[in-house]
Amino acid sequence: MNSGSSRETPAAGSSFGRLGALTGLVVERLRVSDDVAAAKFGTGSPIDDPAREQQVLDHVRDQATALGLAPAATAAFFQDQITASKVVQKGLFARWTAHPGEAPATRPDLGQIRTRLDQLTTGMLQQLKATVDVRAEPGCTVQLILATTSATVLQRLDALHRRALGTAARSVCASSVR
Numbered sequence: 001m002n003s004g005s006s007r008e009t010p011a012a013g014s015s016f017g018r019l020g021a022l023t024g025l026v027v028e029r030l031r032v033s034d035d036v037a038a039a040k041f042g043t044g045s046p047i048d049d050p051a052r053e054q055q056v057l058d059h060v061r062d063q064a065t066a067l068g069l070a071p072a073a074t075a076a077f078f079q080d081q082i083t084a085s086k087v088v089q090k091g092l093f094a095r096w097t098a099h100p101g102e103a104p105a106t107r108p109d110l111g112q113i114r115t116r117l118d119q120l121t122t123g124m125l126q127q128l129k130a131t132v133d134v135r136a137e138p139g140c141t142v143q144l145i146l147a148t149t150s151a152t153v154l155q156r157l158d159a160l161h162r163r164a165l166g167t168a169a170r171s172v173c174a175s176s177v178r
């Protein structure tokens with residue numbers, strides 16, 4: 001993880017510009033959603049886990065307050081991340097149901113995956129804090145397009161993950177998470 005400057009170059013191969021580091025984490029969370037789907041597929045566990053969502057949202061509200069970010073807007077940003085994760089999971093469930101040969105052969109541990117999601121939450125909160133200024137500027141939209149487009153190309157996102165990224169990034173500029 002970088003030091004948090006919004007002007008800093010993001011991790012190699014993730015995404016470009018002043019929102020590159022934040023967008024890189026958003027995309028990584030979408031990728032981890034593939035693992036969440038693999039952990040649940042074929043187990044009977046539902047994609048939706050309202051209790052876990054509440055836990056995530058309560059945590060980010062508390063952390064937002066500690067960081068000086070607006071709790072409601074911060075929670076709205078993370079609600080988008082959760083919605084985007086469900087876009088990925090539902091898309092993969094449909095794909096794997098229609099094409100069982102594409103379903104994962106092994107089942108990862110959901111507890112370990114949630115630990116990774118929690119780490120990403122911490123990094124995303126830091127990036128929300130580091131990008132308060134750029135996200136409030138009129139140029140935010142251009143920065144967001146740069147970051148999401150470069151991530152899409154460099155990380156070769158398929159249609160499902162591109163759609164989910166659209167959901168995950170929709171409030172980055174507009175929500176004034178600050």
Ligand SMILES: O=C(O)C(=O)C[C@]1(C(=O)O)C=C[C@@H](O)C=C1
Pocket residue numbers: 036047048049050052053056081082083085086114117
């Ligand atoms: O932790 C899970 O079980 C997930 O599916 C991940 C996640 C999330 O994005 O944080 C998404 C959907 C669930 O309703 C709860 C949480």
